[in-house]
Amino acid sequence: MTNATALNATLDALRVIRGRKLKGRVEEVLKTRTHEDFNTFSCEALTLGMEGIPGDLHSGFSRCSGGREPWYPRGTEMCNERQISVLSIEELAVIAGRMEISQLHAGWIGGNISVSGIPSLSLIPPRTRLVFEGGAVVRVDGDNAPCRYAGKSIAKHFREREGLDLLFPKVARRLRGLVGFVERPGVVKAGEEVTAHVPEQWIYDPA
Template sequence: MTDASALTSALDALTVIRGRKLKGRVEEVLKTATTEDFNTFACAELQLEMAGIPGGRHSGFSRRSGGREPWYPRGTEMCNERQISILSLEELSVVAGRMELPELKAGWIGGNLALSGLPNLSLIPPRTRLVFAGGAVIRVDGDNAPCRFAGQSIAQHFPEREGLDLLFPQVAKRLRGLVGFVERSGVIRAGEEVTAHIPEQWLYQPD
């Protein structure tokens, strides 16, 4: 058990980064054509309900665990914190450059929102609230780890290139955007403003 003096010393040494607000812009909204699709397609507006995008591949209050959750047996029902995939146009451009591709579209890797103007989007911390001008709010769970499955989707657009499926997870780490869940339902449209309400942050070091 931590004694009072050790706790006080830890708190005194703690460096706290203040919360802040950052403005960005919604450049594209996308959804799947069917629940079986991985690719997403641009649409006029994105309707968000508390369970996510109606009819979407990742909608629902719960989901089944997979390879990202090795602490559960595969297929365990768990909370769905991955309702929405959020990407950065700036980061997509960086990844395309690293892969020596002319472009990398958000829909190729299952994005639902393509944003601009939020620096280092994939590094935005958990608990951040993305508040959209139309009233919808998404709570950030964390960054989305790049995988070979997304790389295979990219490779389909460049059949003349080999190895893109493996290259994507190698070069897109911490550049693959965020996943989050709906905190407040609403409609999001391309062109509207989004405000990232970033909470206080500190580095947890128990030793």
């Protein structure tokens, strides 16, 4: 089989899932109080610039690599694709249920925007554009892997429980929301509509 024949066969067998638009609602907007904070706190409006949220812990055009990027030496300057954290209130409720705690607030794990109404938010693919009613646009980089650091933050609110820091990464996988970067600046407020412009998708399997 020639390379061209093999490629044509692959394309003929490819299952493409069409792009779509999904609408949701912004429930809360949050930001850090200082550049050193991890926890975020509710605010009236969130101003998004090309660098992210001015003054926020994760703002900036670039960032230093960490444990999530083992292919670079730790501390390597790289593009900041993690400016914004977007969480689903439905998924937060599922995580809380799995952890057997009364609630899980977006601010405890550093969320910037909590939304409702978008099914399986954390599974939304990269390249999705989150278009907010006020005009701001966040481009999704991917899902946000849960970590023990966030688990420790949760544990501070339930000091009578042991092991919550380790439990969170186990039960929150593919439920911890999305990270992305600002594609178009603007202001985001609670109560406004958000539309996820999901691109067409396929599974890349060169075998």
